[in-house]
Each structure stands twice: as structure tokens, then as C-alpha cells.
Amino acid sequence: MGVPTIGCTCAVCHSSDPHDRRTRPSIMVEYAGRCVLIDTTPDFREQAIRENITHIDAIVYTHAHADHVLGLDDVRPLSFRSPDKIPLYAYANTAEAIERIFRYIFDADYKFGGIARVQMHRINGALDLFGVRFEPVKVIHGEADIHGFRFGSAAYLTDFSEIPPESMEKLRGLDILFLDALRHRPHPTHSTVSNSLRLVEELKPKRAFFTHIAHDLPHEETNRSFPSHVRLAHDGLKLEFEIA
Ligand SMILES: [Zn+2]
Numbered sequence: 001m002g003v004p005t006i007g008c009t010c011a012v013c014h015s016s017d018p019h020d021r022r023t024r025p026s027i028m029v030e031y032a033g034r035c036v037l038i039d040t041t042p043d044f045r046e047q048a049i050r051e052n053i054t055h056i057d058a059i060v061y062t063h064a065h066a067d068h069v070l071g072l073d074d075v076r077p078l079s080f081r082s083p084d085k086i087p088l089y090a091y092a093n094t095a096e097a098i099e100r101i102f103r104y105i106f107d108a109d110y111k112f113g114g115i116a117r118v119q120m121h122r123i124n125g126a127l128d129l130f131g132v133r134f135e136p137v138k139v140i141h142g143e144a145d146i147h148g149f150r151f152g153s154a155a156y157l158t159d160f161s162e163i164p165p166e167s168m169e170k171l172r173g174l175d176i177l178f179l180d181a182l183r184h185r186p187h188p189t190h191s192t193v194s195n196s197l198r199l200v201e202e203l204k205p206k207r208a209f210f211t212h213i214a215h216d217l218p219h220e221e222t223n224r225s226f227p228s229h230v231r232l233a234h235d236g237l238k239l240e241f242e243i244a
Pocket residue numbers: 063065141159
């Protein structure tokens with residue numbers, strides 16, 4: 001829902017620490033002059049302006065929940081500047097849901113103009129984007145199977161309640177692991193802090209960053225309770241890692 005959460009009077013939603021202001025989850029992977037975006041959140045416009053994003057070469061989707069896709073329309077100005085349509089990559093069920101939600105964008109007979117210049121591509125496995133392999137990592141998000149991605153020595157798993165054993169094998173030897181840690185209390189479709197700490201212990205990435213954080217977790221105080229290689233991610237966080 002983003003933090004502050006609309007209408008909430010809790011301490012985190014009213015915190016003066018900028019780290020406690022959380023837009024919806026998304027990352028941009030930048031290499032060799034290319035920018036690959038993972039998900040287009042309802043906050044994409046604000047994020048893109050904040051980070052001075054001037055172009056996007058591809059968008060990869062994890063799943064079609066509202067908090068991960070609703071900003072697609074806001075790629076319009078970047079898509080008008082791009083010589084080709086911006087390619088979108090998603091598994092078939094995610095692609096279908098995005099095409100349903102944004103029917104006008106994918107409607108060849110749309111008469112009003114000004115729509116985002118994007119092209120949907122269905123994927124069913126690893127993706128080569130500008131010389132870098134984006135390996136899908138299947139995770140269980142409540143009732144649904146969705147995908148995180150590994151690229152080089154980093155992996156991004158934004159929404160999950162469980163990681164199946166075959167996916168755990170794809171997550172060894174990482175420098176950076178992003179993983180869902182919604183809050184302390186159990187949730188039917190998201191991981192908790194204690195579950196994600198346990199996963200970090202098992203997978204042993206050099207550094208781990210928790211994301212998809214609700215207003216239950218104050219940034220400073222929660223970080224103090226973690227081992228030094230585990231931190232809550234925050235808006236605007238920038239990290240370097242080996243991608244090739
Ligand atoms: Zn979700």
C-alpha cells in the first residue's frame with residue numbers, strides 16, 4: 001500500500017526519517033548504457049522523476065498484481081523518446097493480465113492516440129537482455145506461482161510466501177539478494193522478517209536487502225536488530241555488483 005499508508009496514524013507512517021517513506025516495489029538494473037526496469041508500480045512516475053531516469057530499454061514483470069503493474073501508462077514520455085517500442089517481458093498469465101488491465105494500450109483500433117509505445121513479449125524461461133541473462137526464479141506467492149529474477153550476482157524476489165527447493169538452488173553464491181519481508185506478523189502471501197532472516201542464513205548471500213516492507217517496520221530500529229549484512233531496502237538505494 002506504500003508508506004505512509006493512506007489514513008494511517010501509526011508512528012512509521014508519521015516518521016520524519018525519509019527511509020520510512022516507501023513507494024511500491026520496483027528496481028532498475030543499469031549496465032552497458034542500458035536500463036532494465038523490473039515492474040511498473042503505481043509510483044513509477046514519482047520514482048522515475050526522483051531518479052532522473054531518461055530512458056528505459058526493457059521492462060520485465062514479476063507478476064500482475066496492482067502494486068507491480070499500475071504505473072505502466074506512465075512510461076509514455078519515455079516511450080515517445082525511444083526509437084522502438086519498449087519491449088515488455090512477462091510469463092503468459094502475467095502478460096494476459098496486463099493486456100486486460102491496460103486494454104487500450106494493446107488495442108490496435110484505439111482512436112485517441114498518445115498511448116504508451118510498448119510491445120509485449122511472452123517468456124517461458126531465461127531471457128537475454130543486451131548480453132545479460134535474466135534467469136526467472138519461480139516463487140510461491142500465496143496461491144500463485146510468480147517469478148523473481150537472477151541477473152549476474154544479484155537476485156530480486158519481491159513477493160513470495162515460500163521459495164521451492166529447485167529455486168533455492170538458483171540462489172547460491174549471490175553478492176546481493178533482495179527478498180520480501182513484509183512485517184513480523186504472518187501473512188498468507190508474503191514472507192515475514194523471521195522467515196527471510198532464516199532464508200538469508202541458508203542461502204548465504206554477501207548482502208541481503210528486505211523489500212516490500214509494510215508500515216509495521218521502522219527503518220532504523222529494525223536495522224539495528226539485524227546482522228550487519230542484512231538491511232531493510234529503502235527508496236533510492238543504489239548498489240553495485242558483477243552482472244556478467
Ligand atoms: Zn503480489
